Amino acid sequence: MNKIFFICFCIIIGISIRSNSQSIVTTVHNMSVSGPGTIKATTESEICIFCHTPHNSRPDHPLWNRNDPGSTYVLYNSSTTQATMGQPDGSAVLCLSCHDGTIALGNVLSRTTNITFASGITTMPAGKSNLTTDLANDHPVSFVYNSALASADGELKDPSTLTGAVKLENSKMQCTSCHDPHKNLYTDFLVANSLNSELCLNCHQTTYWTTSTHKTSTKTWNGTAPDPWPHTPATFTNVAQNACENCHNPHSAATKPRLMNFTPEENNCLDCHNANVAAKNIQAQFAKTYKHNIYGYTGVHDPMEANWAITKHVECEDCHNPHATNATTAVAPFVNGFNAGVKGINQSGNPVNQALYEYEICYRCHSGNPWSPAAVTPRVIVQNNTRLEFAPGNPSFHSVAAVGVNTSVPSLIAPWTITSRIYCSDCHASDGASSPAGSHGSIYPRILKLQYSTANNTTESAAAYALCYSCHSRTSILNDISFKEHKKHIQGEKTPCNACHDPHGISSSQGNSINNSNLINFWTGINTPSPGNGAIRFEDQGLYRGRCFLTCHGEDHDGWNYP
Amino acid sequence: MKRFNLFFTMFVALLFAQVGFSQTMVGTSHDFSGDTWNATGEICIVCHTPHNAITSVAEAPLWNHQVTAVTNYALYASSTTNATIGQPDASSKLCLSCHDGTVAMENFGATNNGTHFMTGPSLVGTSLANDHPVSFTYDAALATTDGGLWDPATHPSGIPGSGGTIATDMLIGGKMQCASCHDVHNSGGVTSLLLKSNAVSALCLTCHKK
Numbered sequence: 180m181n182k183i184f185f186i187c188f189c190i191i192i193g194i195s196i197r198s199n200s201q202s203i204v205t206t207v208h209n210m211s212v213s214g215p216g217t218i219k220a221t222t223e224s225e226i227c228i229f230c231h232t233p234h235n236s237r238p239d240h241p242l243w244n245r246n247d248p249g250s251t252y253v254l255y256n257s258s259t260t261q262a263t264m265g266q267p268d269g270s271a272v273l274c275l276s277c278h279d280g281t282i283a284l285g286n287v288l289s290r291t292t293n294i295t296f297a298s299g300i301t302t303m304p305a306g307k308s309n310l311t312t313d314l315a316n317d318h319p320v321s322f323v324y325n326s327a328l329a330s331a332d333g334e335l336k337d338p339s340t341l342t343g344a345v346k347l348e349n350s351k352m353q354c355t356s357c358h359d360p361h362k363n364l365y366t367d368f369l370v371a372n373s374l375n376s377e378l379c380l381n382c383h384q385t386t387y388w389t390t391s392t393h394k395t396s397t398k399t400w401n402g403t404a405p406d407p408w409p410h411t412p413a414t415f416t417n418v419a420q421n422a423c424e425n426c427h428n429p430h431s432a433a434t435k436p437r438l439m440n441f442t443p444e445e446n447n448c449l450d451c452h453n454a455n456v457a458a459k460n461i462q463a464q465f466a467k468t469y470k471h472n473i474y475g476y477t478g479v480h481d482p483m484e485a486n487w488a489i490t491k492h493v494e495c496e497d498c499h500n501p502h503a504t505n506a507t508t509a510v511a512p513f514v515n516g517f518n519a520g521v522k523g524i525n526q527s528g529n530p531v532n533q534a535l536y537e538y539e540i541c542y543r544c545h546s547g548n549p550w551s552p553a554a555v556t557p558r559v560i561v562q563n564n565t566r567l568e569f570a571p572g573n574p575s576f577h578s579v580a581a582v583g584v585n586t587s588v589p590s591l592i593a594p595w596t597i598t599s600r601i602y603c604s605d606c607h608a609s610d611g612a613s614s615p616a617g618s619h620g621s622i623y624p625r626i627l628k629l630q631y632s633t634a635n636n637t638t639e640s641a642a643a644y645a646l647c648y649s650c651h652s653r654t655s656i657l658n659d660i661s662f663k664e665h666k667k668h669i670q671g672e673k674t675p676c677n678a679c680h681d682p683h684g685i686s687s688s689q690g691n692s693i694n695n696s697n698l699i700n701f702w703t704g705i706n707t708p709s710p711g712n713g714a715i716r717f718e719d720q721g722l723y724r725g726r727c728f729l730t731c732h733g734e735d736h737d738g739w740n741y742p
Numbered sequence: 743m744k745r746f747n748l749f750f751t752m753f754v755a756l757l758f759a760q761v762g763f764s765q766t767m768v769g770t771s772h773d774f775s776g777d778t779w780n781a782t783g784e785i786c787i788v789c790h791t792p793h794n795a796i797t798s799v800a801e802a803p804l805w806n807h808q809v810t811a812v813t814n815y816a817l818y819a820s821s822t823t824n825a826t827i828g829q830p831d832a833s834s835k836l837c838l839s840c841h842d843g844t845v846a847m848e849n850f851g852a853t854n855n856g857t858h859f860m861t862g863p864s865l866v867g868t869s870l871a872n873d874h875p876v877s878f879t880y881d882a883a884l885a886t887t888d889g890g891l892w893d894p895a896t897h898p899s900g901i902p903g904s905g906g907t908i909a910t911d912m913l914i915g916g917k918m919q920c921a922s923c924h925d926v927h928n929s930g931g932v933t934s935l936l937l938k939s940n941a942v943s944a945l946c947l948t949c950h951k952k
Contacts, residue, residue, distance in 0.1 A: 203952045204942075213942055226943035227952075233874040233923065234866060240820030242874060348821060361890070361952040 206363040210284065210296075218304065220285065223294045230273070230360070232289040238273075244287045245276040250312045252279070255319040257436035258483040261331040262322040271320045274354040280309040307410075307431060318429040318438060324352045324382070336384050344371040345381040352382075357429070366412050374415060376422030383423070387503030387520045393426075395419055400456050407450040409440070418456065425451065426501060443477040448495045459615035467609070469627075470620030471498075486522045486530035488543050491550040497521075498540055498617070511600040512536040512579065517617070526580045528566060538579050541603045542566045555625065556633065557703045558681055559715055560689045568683035574692040575699070576684025579603060585697060587722060590655035606646060606682070633677040635705050639670040647676050661723050662697075664741055672732055678702045679717075693719050701729060711737040765931035771864070772926055772935065779848040779858040788850050789836075789926075799835050801915075808849035810839045816869040824887040825878040834876045837920040841866040880908075880918045880949070892951050900948055901938045902930070908949060912937065918949075 203209055203226060207216035211226045232244035252275075254264045267275055276282050283301040285294030293301075303309040310317055322328075324347055329335040338347060345356050357378060358368040365371070371378040375394075388394055396418035400407055408415060411424045418425055424440075426447045432438035434447075441447050445465075454460035465473060471493045479492035488497070495501075503520025514521070514537050523539030524546055525531050534540045545551070547564035554563055562568050571581035582598050591597070607618040608628040618626045625631075629645035637643050641653055648656075657666045668674045676682075681700035690700065696719040707730045708715040714728035720740075727736040767773050767785060774780045774788050791806035799809055815838075817827050830838055839845050843865050846856025866873055878884075885891040892908065899911035912922040923945060925937045932939050940946065 202947075204947075211942065224941040224943075225946075227946045227950075228943070231946075233946075234872070235863070236872040239871040240818065241822060242818075242872070 201362050201364055203361045206361075206368070208360055208363075208368070217298070218284065218300055219297050221295045221297055223285075228287055228289060229277075229284065229294070232287070235288065237288060241270075241273075243273055244289050245273070246282055246286065246288070247272055248276050248279050248281045250275070250279055250281055253313040253315045255315050255317060255435070255438075258481050259437065260319070262319060262324070262328055264319050264322055267314070267321045269321060269348050269351060270353050270355050274358075274360070275310070277303055278308060278310050279303075279312050280305070281312065310430060315435045316430070316432045316438065318357075320353050320356075321351055323350050325350055334383060334385050336382055338382075341381060343381060345378070346370075373411070373424065374420055376424060379423045379429075385502045387500065390505050391502055392505050392516070393418060393501055394422060398451075398456050398458070400451075401454075403455045405450050407456055418451070437482075443474075444480060444494045444496070445473040448499075448501070461615055461619055464609045464614060464619035464621075467620035467622050469622070469624050471618060471626065486532075486543055487524050487528075487546065488548055491544075491548070493544070497543065511602045511605070512538060514540070515616070524566070526566065526570065536580075537602045537604060538569065556677060556681075558700045559703060559706075560681070560685055560695070560700050562686050562689060564686075565683060567686040567688065568681075570684070570686060572687045573684045574687060574690050574695040575697055577601060577606075577682060577698070584692075587661070588651075589660045590651035592650055592652050595650050605650075631677070633675050635675065635678070636673040637675050638673060644669075644676055662741065663723065674705070674731070678705045678731070696725075706731050709735050709737050711735060765928050767928050770928045770935065772928065774847070777847075777858075779846075779856065781848075788847070791851065800832050802833075802836060805836060806850045807836070807839050808845050808854055809835060810842050810845050812838070812842055812844055812868050814868075815842070816871045818871055818873060818875040823875070825875060825880070825884055827875045827878045830870070830877045832877065832917070832919060833914060833921050834919045837924075837926070838866065842868050844868065874923075876917075876919050876922075878918055879916050880913055881916055890951050891949055894949070897948070899938075900944065912948070 204213070205215060207214065207218065208229075209215065209226045210219050210229045211224050212220050212222055213224065213226075214220075228244060230244055231242045233242060236242040236244060237246075252266060254266070256264065277284055280303045283293050284303060285296055285301070287294060314320075324335070324338050326337050326339070329337045338350070341347060347353070347356060355370075357370060359370045360368055362368065362370075365373060367373075369378055371381065373379070399417050407425065408421050410428055411421050415421050415424075426440055427438050428440045429438060433440060433442040434444070439447050441450060449462040449465075451457050452459070453462035464470065473494050476492035476494065479490055480494040480496060482496070484490075498518060498521060500520035505516035505519055507516030507519065509515045514534055518534065518537060518540055521534050521540050522543070523531050523534030523536075524542035525536075525539050526542075528542075528546065531539055542565065545564075546566035551563045554561055567573075569576050569580040573584075575584055577583065578600050579602070582600065586597055588597050591599075604616060604618050606628060607626045608614070608616060608621070609619050609626075610621040610623055610628055621627055623630055623646075627646055629649055630642055631646040632643040639657075641648060644653075655661070657670065659665050668679075669676070679701060680698040682698060684698065685695040685700050694716050696717075699717040701715055701717070703715070706715055709728045709730055712728065716728050717725055718728075719725050724740075724742055726738050726740045728738055729736050773785050775783050775785045780788060787806060789807050790804045792804060796802055796805040796807075796809060799805065802809075813829060815829055817829070819827070840847055840860050841864060843860045845859075846853075847858045847860065848856035870876075880891070880894050882893045882895055885893045894908035894913055897908050899906050899908050901911050904911050909916070912918075914921060921937075923937055924935050925932070926935060928935055930936070930938060934940075936945055938945055938948070946952075
């Protein structure tokens with residue numbers, strides 16, 4: 180008796196070992212009555228029959244038992260692909276004979292009537308396994324992947340390196356390059372693990388990726404909706420594990436070009452950068468009144484667009500490269516890691532493919548673009564091209580693109596000195612001490628980091644000019660250490676800084692070092708010409724000295740001297 | 743316990759009975775005794791003769807049927823096949839002597855001008871490109887190269903009543919042939935004259951490690 184039990188035990192163990200071994204039998208591709216899935220036949224016991232027949236197959240190989248769907252498919256297309264797409268061919272047609280949802284799953288050549296399926300299922304039910312005949316939101320297949328494509332693309336490995344799990348079929352990428360219909364070793368019948376996007380990286384060698392935080396971060400999701408990783412296995416619990424699939428979805432992607440997880444564009448970033456995964460809440464900055472309004476544009480940004488933006492828009496990717504972004508810190512003017520690998524316009528106005536300096540990124544849009552808005556403050560000298568305002572040859576400028584020309588700035592608070600360089604984002608950034616860096620959004624106009632009151636008759640306070648005072652000592656200014664009449668103007672006459680100073684700079688093509696030193700470029704909304712001689716100008720007369728021709732607050736400054 | 747013992751014994755007995763009962767060709771699709779073109783009314787004669795058998799095909803078993811003259815069958819080819827597939831040989835050639843449709847079924851014995859040719863789903867034709875390949879060597883080396891095939895020397899055939907391997911029970915001279923899947927004499931009594939039942943694709947999965 181014991182022997183019998185032992186034999187039965189061995190048989191049971193033997194069966195279970197067999198069924199646990201990697202076999203189609205235990206996968207949902209076993210659509211027979213013994214299959215493990217919900218899409219299965221009512222009585223048909225044969226497993227192979229749904230795809231294969233030993234005789235009279237069509238096409239001949241691999242002894243196919245199904246009809247060609249004959250569908251005309253909508254193909255993947257994007258501005259960044261160099262592959263020549265064509266209608267699916269080769270084995271892709273075989274897969275699509277179920278997965279495009281047009282042919283009954285039980286319609287096989289070797290049976291005179293369709294094999295019946297449970298729950299009355301005929302064609303592939305809607306869902307992730309039904310790709311439909313619109314393949315524009317799916318990773319392309321049936322294109323030739325050769326060395327020429329790899330070098331034209333620049334971000335694909337040479338196909339000769341495909342010696343592992345990923346295989347081409349007659350030099351073409353096909354469904355079977357990523358999927359093995361007979362084995363489900365990982366998930367989704369993938370031929371290699373998608374953990375850390377190992378599968379993707381067989382072919383894709385995305386520029387900058389190896390040093391990107393998006394490749395290495397072990398940040399996890401706090402569980403607050405939306406789910407940033409809706410289509411990857413639940414066991415992929417951090418950024419590094421989801422890798423490419425943090426943003427991309429190889430099938431049924433929400434945004435077709437580049438197969439993005441979500442639409443519109445910014446949702447692919449803000450699903451993590453809302454403090455649910457990333458530590459800092461970028462999304463919250465965009466709820467503020469003054470912002471780079473990424474919500475205002477959809478489908479305008481294109482990675483292939485000119486460096487100098489022709490059509491007005493802004494998206495996260497205009498300033499950030501998600502493949503390149505990293506935690507490297509830099510000092511002005513050099514780009515920080517979070518702006519790594521972004522294209523720009525250099526100080527000479529020429530495109531650069533990898534901005535070295537932060538201001539080069541800003542110049543993509545703030546350098547006399549066709550849609551540039553009129554200057555906010557009307558001034559004696561009008562210049563809408565920010566790049567020209569910061570040009571190193573200018574009579575005066577804040578030290579963004581070069582060290583400033585003023586050799587004596589006693590108000591500077593340490594560590595600032597006359598040789599310091601600053602970022603655009605030292606002034607234009609999200610407000611709030613704990614806010615993330617960068618000019619995402621602010622409660623202050625012009626996305627300024629701190630308050631910068633520009634209204635006439637502003638009562639002077641530390642808060643009113645907090646932006647200026649963060650670098651220029653309020654004590655120094657109000658003690659008239661440099662210009663001897665600062666206190667009288669700012670406190671006494673309630674004149675804002677902005678009335679006399681043009682904070683960016685004055686272009687050398689319009690101003691000069693006599694009239695426009697010390698960022699002097701009068702606001703014509705408050706300063707009017709002197710009635711005596713019709714002039715509205717400043718004349719530099721040496722260190723901390725000068726004279727003014729203008730009328731302000733009813734006072735005719737007819738060449739008033741400030742010794 | 744006694745009851746269990748009894749049932750178990752009966753079950754085992756039935757199991758053996760099932761295998762032990764020899765099946766018959768009579769009444770199968772290979773029983774041509776009643777066909778109009780078979781004037782002899784015999785069964786075996788269409789393929790076999792006890793004397794003066796045809797010996798042009800290697801290992802032909804007392805062959806009596808005119809052998810196909812086709813030597814240029816279109817062969818199965820696929821990028822995922824590692825087998826070296828040649829023109830059909832040995833016993834497969836005998837099968838094709840009816841099933842390629844080039845030789846009349848009644849062309850056995852002295853007859854060579856028959857008019858009844860194979861039709862319907864049993865007609866394989868002269869293009870074997872859409873049929874499972876035959877007449878290729880299936881050995882451990884092929885299994886290793888392919889990766890999706892069992893080693894025929896060690897993997898059991900699973901044929902009821904046999905403890906043999908794929909190689910001993912299903913291959914002929916180390917080759918996969920028509921007879922690797924089909925038992926022309928119906929000794930197993932399985933549909934489509936298969937060597938063993940293909941329920942749950944058991945026949946396919948005997949060799950294919952999928």
